[in-house]
Amino acid sequence: MIAFGCEDKNRSPIIEDRICPKCGRDIEVFLLGGRIMEDAVCECGYVIEAQEPILKVTDRKKEN
Numbered sequence: 166m167i168a169f170g171c172e173d174k175n176r177s178p179i180i181e182d183r184i185c186p187k188c189g190r191d192i193e194v195f196l197l198g199g200r201i202m203e204d205a206v207c208e209c210g211y212v213i214e215a216q217e218p219i220l221k222v223t224d225r226k227k228e229n
Contacts, residue, residue, distance in 0.1 A: 176197070177197075178195040178196060178197045178202055179195070179196045179197070180193060180194075180195060180196075181193075181194050181195075181196055183205070183213065185207040185209060185211050186211070187207065187209050187210075187211040188207065188208075188209040188211070190207055190208060190209065192205050192206075192207045192211075192213060193205065194213055200216040200217075201214070201215050201216045202215060203215045
């Protein structure tokens with residue numbers, strides 16, 4: 166995937182290999198903004214769970 170500009174770069178997932186703490190094999194995880202996008206399952210059955218995205222506040226309602 167080719168990123169065009171800053172916005173596309175921030176939306177593109179990064180693939181990272183992590184070591185399984187149970188068996189020591191590599192597990193491929195997909196990161197977006199430093200957070201794991203989806204569950205990654207090792208061959209031994211260990212699961213690295215997806216993390217909730219960080220919500221950004223863009224608009225705040227004015228209190229009357």
